[in-house]
Amino acid sequence: MRVLITGMGGELGTRVxxxxxxxxxxxxxxxxxxxxxxxxxxxxEFHRVDPRNRxxxxxxxxxxxxxxxxxxxxxxxxxxxxxxAAVARTASGTIAALAAAAEAGSLDRIVVRSGIEVYGRxxxxxxxxxxxxxxxxxxPFGHSLLxxxxxxxxxxxxxxxxxxxxxxxxxxxxxxxxPLGRLLRLPAVPFSVLADPPFSVTHQEDAAAxxxxxxxxAVDGPLNVCGxxxxxxxxxxxxxxxxxxxxxxxxxxxxxxxxxxxxxxVPEHVSELLLRGRTADGSRAIEVLGLHPPxxxxxxxxxxxxxxxxxYLTTERMEAA
Amino acid sequence: xTLTTGDLDALDPDRHDLGVPALLARRLAGxxxxxxxxxxxxxxVVLSPLAGLRWSxxxxxxxxxxEHGGALIVHNARFGPAEPIAVAAxxxxxxxxxxxxxxxxxxxxxxxxxRRLGGVPSDLADLRSLLASGALVTVPLARDWRRPGxxxxxxxxxxxxxxxxxxxxVPMAVTGFEPSRRRHLVLGAPIVTRRPLAPxxxxxLGATVQARVQALLDSGDADALSGDARRGR
Numbered sequence: 195m196r197v198l199i200t201g202m203g204g205e206l207g208t209r210v211x212x213x214x215x216x217x218x219x220x221x222x223x224x225x226x227x228x229x230x231x232x233x234x235x236x237x238x239e240f241h242r243v244d245p246r247n248r249x250x251x252x253x254x255x256x257x258x259x260x261x262x263x264x265x266x267x268x269x270x271x272x273x274x275x276x277x278x279a280a281v282a283r284t285a286s287g288t289i290a291a292l293a294a295a296a297e298a299g300s301l302d303r304i305v306v307r308s309g310i311e312v313y314g315r316x317x318x319x320x321x322x323x324x325x326x327x328x329x330x331x332x333x334p335f336g337h338s339l340l341x342x343x344x345x346x347x348x349x350x351x352x353x354x355x356x357x358x359x360x361x362x363x364x365x366x367x368x369x370x371x372x373p374l375g376r377l378l379r380l381p382a383v384p385f386s387v388l389a390d391p392p393f394s395v396t397h398q399e400d401a402a403a404x405x406x407x408x409x410x411x412a413v414d415g416p417l418n419v420c421g422x423x424x425x426x427x428x429x430x431x432x433x434x435x436x437x438x439x440x441x442x443x444x445x446x447x448x449x450x451x452x453x454x455x456x457x458x459x460v461p462e463h464v465s466e467l468l469l470r471g472r473t474a475d476g477s478r479a480i481e482v483l484g485l486h487p488p489x490x491x492x493x494x495x496x497x498x499x500x501x502x503x504x505x506y507l508t509t510e511r512m513e514a515a
Numbered sequence: 516x517t518l519t520t521g522d523l524d525a526l527d528p529d530r531h532d533l534g535v536p537a538l539l540a541r542r543l544a545g546x547x548x549x550x551x552x553x554x555x556x557x558x559x560v561v562l563s564p565l566a567g568l569r570w571s572x573x574x575x576x577x578x579x580x581x582e583h584g585g586a587l588i589v590h591n592a593r594f595g596p597a598e599p600i601a602v603a604a605x606x607x608x609x610x611x612x613x614x615x616x617x618x619x620x621x622x623x624x625x626x627x628x629x630r631r632l633g634g635v636p637s638d639l640a641d642l643r644s645l646l647a648s649g650a651l652v653t654v655p656l657a658r659d660w661r662r663p664g665x666x667x668x669x670x671x672x673x674x675x676x677x678x679x680x681x682x683x684x685v686p687m688a689v690t691g692f693e694p695s696r697r698r699h700l701v702l703g704a705p706i707v708t709r710r711p712l713a714p715x716x717x718x719x720l721g722a723t724v725q726a727r728v729q730a731l732l733d734s735g736d737a738d739a740l741s742g743d744a745r746r747g748r
Contacts, residue, residue, distance in 0.1 A: 317622065318621050318636070318638070320636075320638045320640035320641050320644075321552050321630075321636060321641050322552060322640075322641055322644045322645075323644075324643065324644055324647075326643070327640045386623070388624040388627070389623040389626075389627040390627065392551060392552075392553050394551060423549075423550065423551070424550060424551045425545075425549065429545040429547070429549065430545065431545070432543065433546065471553070473551035473552075474551075475551075475644045477647065477648075492546070
């Protein structure tokens with residue numbers, strides 16, 4: 195299997211590359227992204243390419259002739275990109291990667307990193323949608339994910355190739371760049387006093403394992419991957435020893451502004467999560483992909499707060515090192 | 516017999532201490548559980564005595580409900596906005612299992628508050644997901660305003676979800692209504708939806724469920740207790 199990984203420079207992309215390097219069924223790995231990988235890779239080849247540079251993407255991917263594509267090049271607003279750049283990079287990168295991989299002529303499976311944001315949380319929409327629910331995104335990130343899913347599905351149909359759409363609950367972790375994770379780690383965490391709805395999250399390791407399992411299973415269709423259980427924002431704040439600050443109505447705008455000043459800008463989909471909640475039924479993925487039950491949402495949130503303090507070395511210890 | 520002394524939480528990680536100090540400690544630490552629909556078990560434990568003060572309910576036929584796994588409990592609709600909560604609280608007390616009720620509005624603050632107590636919106640995807648997770652879910656029949664004592668039509672789509680999931684459909688008659696304090700719940704024999712005992716394709720399951728609930732309402736027990744409820748005993 196010759197695997198192309200888009201978004202290899204992110205935490206998730208690098209971890210998937212690590213796992214595939216240890217996989218005997220994988221003959222070659224090629225990664226592309228705007229940023230370099232976050233860990234040392236031994237077998238994988240990496241090309242630093244801006245996903246908006248279609249010519250360069252086309253050239254690199256065609257030369258590799260992938261048989262499998264793991265499309266992780268989905269840019270979440272305020273994770274590594276501004277909201278506008280995130281939409282442009284996701285859309286351009288998806289179209290360029292899928293078109294080039296399809297034209298290379300040997301693609302037999304596609305796996306796409308998506309999110310449960312595609313279901314949206316409009317009033318009257320299901321609280322815990324399963325894969326049978328028609329996506330109806332209500333935020334720019336949800337639309338961006340759904341666009342990537344549509345492009346992948348179209349490509350899969352044209353090539354008669356299975357496309358697995360892996361819809362993750364928000365990914366958070368101590369080293370994972372995520373707007374939700376940054377917000378929850380602030381000293382004071384805002385929550386809606388009128389709703390304080392539950393949301394689920396996914397651990398980065400479980401997400402990587404799910405993508406690798408999906409690559410081998412080559413299942414056609416969507417699969418939700420969520421940490422079982424849920425927490426509310428006020429509960430997460432208490433779990434992390436933070437101050438939970440009740441918010442109502444127009445005060446939200448001030449809270450978002452203050453969070454942005456504190457280094458944790460709140461994009462639309464995170465604001466929606468705090469006001470309307472976000473969960474999904476992830477039981478089918480465990481069954482279909484044969485995954486171990488993922489870490490619970492409680493455990494993932496606890497892990498988020500276990501990020502160790504920076505230990506500054508004294509002069510003597512530096513010399514010893 | 517040897518009694519084991521030690522930390523019960525360590526021996527059984529699924530055990531939940533429902534004493535007041537443990538409830539308070541979980542609330543302060545944030546370690547209480549809220550499920551994906553928003554159900555907060557600790558909160559229902561705290562509010563359960565209040566429900567006992569407001570409603571006095573008796574339940575007959577609890578053995579008709581499965582000890583494990585999901586079931587769709589279909590009952591006649593009585594007048595009163597708090598009726599679903601009263602019914603769910605009575606069943607939860609009798610079965611020692613959380614009981615979910617449908618029809619919660621998706622609007623803050625009432626929607627999220629009722630979801631804390633076990634409510635869910637009337638969305639078929641949520642019903643499907645709840646039954647798949649092994650929950651007991653109550654669904655009311657339609658209300659027949661012209662004949663208040665009669666069972667109304669069943670929601671065919673909700674029954675179809677139960678058949679699809681292979682969970683039993685349990686008819687239930689409810690007597691007593693707001694503002695009276697007393698309620699009586701009578702559960703009937705479940706309709707098995709697992710093959711080969713599932714109803715034949717094309718059978719009018721809605722009419723069957725409606726007839727079963729009506730039969731329970733017409734039965735002597737229900738009538739007698741309905742009279743008790745009217746007398747406010």
